[in-house]
Amino acid sequence: MKSSKTILACSLLPALLSAMFFSSGAQAQMYKWVGPDGKVTYSDQPPPPGQKKVEKKSFSNGPDMGNLPPELAAVVAKNPVILYSTNNCSPCNDSRKFLTSNGVPFSEKTISNNADLDKLKQVSGDTQLPFMMIANVKFQGFNSVDWRKALDSAGYPATSKLPKDYRYPAAEPAAPVVATAAKDAAAPPKPATPLPPQKPTQDNGIRF
Template sequence: MTLTSIKLCVLILPLCLASAVQAQLYKSVGPDGKVTYSDTPPPANQKIIETKSMAVSQDVANFPYELKLAASKNPVVVYTTSNCKPCNDGKKFLKSAGIPFSEKTVTSSADSEKLKQISGDLQLPLMTIGSKKFQGYNHDDWQAAINSAGYPDSNRLPATYVYPTAESAVPVSKPDPAAVSKKDVTDPAPATTPIKKPENNNGFRF
């Protein structure tokens, strides 16, 4: 590779990286009055009505225009817990509707406190769309919420899309390996205490 080629690659690389996080979205109308949404410039015979520049993650980069716009402006997060039928019903509905979402599980006391900070309650599931919150699962309410957020009225998720793995509402921090290595190995092991079985009533409302 010549020096000139190397310089050219160095100049092009930042542009390629920028294109991975920026999307130019177009809304145009053709001679027949048909409105078209696209992330590429429309043909010369179509009039551009609206253009938006917005940052998008690679997760939504291949979404159709309307879904990309809604997912970028109003991301959906669902808080769930185990043995919660309404939680499962809510996730099943979102997936059938083609709504991309991230799932936060509430299993520890720290997770519960986080849930109370967000919603002021322990009712699950909790769905957030942008800054809006919806407690409990009700099909009609959730349908109206995603419609208001601009999500398409039919499933337009790419067939290759994979929903992200659920994670704790408050992720457990991993110990610092350096700190662990400095610990005196001669320290006596702490006395073991009986493990307290969890109570049946965890305080959640479904």
């Protein structure tokens, strides 16, 4: 009899998410543009020529490798691990604990609004969470057996090689806020507010 695998996953629906503002760190470039049909696109690649309302933002796309052993840093550089998660998601918590307990450096992208959800669908083609990427290999839902095999194939050690003082980077929104300073600078200046009529002052006959 074949043994069945249990994949733990959360599913998100756009109607359950409300718009909100968010922020991020800085390492790589994220682009945002609005197409002729009004569709908003987020990508780490520059937009096609002729796109309007193009904005870009620097964001962190990987864990800090400053104090990693050279052999582990080489694996992380070649096969970076990115985890997509959300709040109130037990499988997401399990997947995060699995990576940390196995000593796997990873960056985490959180889904908390519609923009984040759109980014998740662009990357994974679905709304299922947790979602993990090892380089360009995608894993939807959490399965500890499959994930461990994938990490082994990617070159991650079976036991943790992380330094005792290693700190995982803080989670970031999947769709970081893009810079709007350039757009604001290009906007025409607002007309000066006219002063209210001034009452005439009494002439004391002195001029300077």
